Amino acid sequence: WGKLGVIAGARYELTDLNIDATKQDTSVANTNPARYQPYHRALDYNNWMPGVHLRYAAYDALVFRAAWTNTLARPSAPSMTPNLSVDPINLTISGGNPDLHAVKSRNFDVSAEYYLSSVGIASIGAFTKSIDGPIYESETPIDFDAGSGTQRFTYSTFLNAGRATLQGIELSYQQQL
16 A cells, blocks of 8 residues: 555364373382373463554655564473483472463554665564463472482472563664665
């Protein structure tokens, strides 16, 4: 539309996750094969992620942009793996969390770009992001017996937090030397 450009759309993503592992039942004697049992965790979710991008060229050297987007970031596989790693030397236990959910974000960005005649650009931008379920590493002290008596260990895993907001300003200057 002349100086105004618009791109709008939506992306749909379906996630179907199946995790299979073996868990250890500590209430059964060490010599009993029934001590090891299958573990299965299934997660599925779907997301619509609409977005709109606007570009307005006030004149050749000055461009304004705005965008409203929705994004999704899935947890990494190691952070979801249902396993435990015990380090009796450093008194630490670490493991994944198969109940982690994807991080969702609603974003709004605006910017102004000025293109220099000497093959360069100066720009300023601002953004705000509303994030649901950011993933963080949690550490909890627990009592654990790794074979030499009960000791205080630090247990590390990954969890989803509630909500977070991220806002900022970006400044940029580039030119050919």
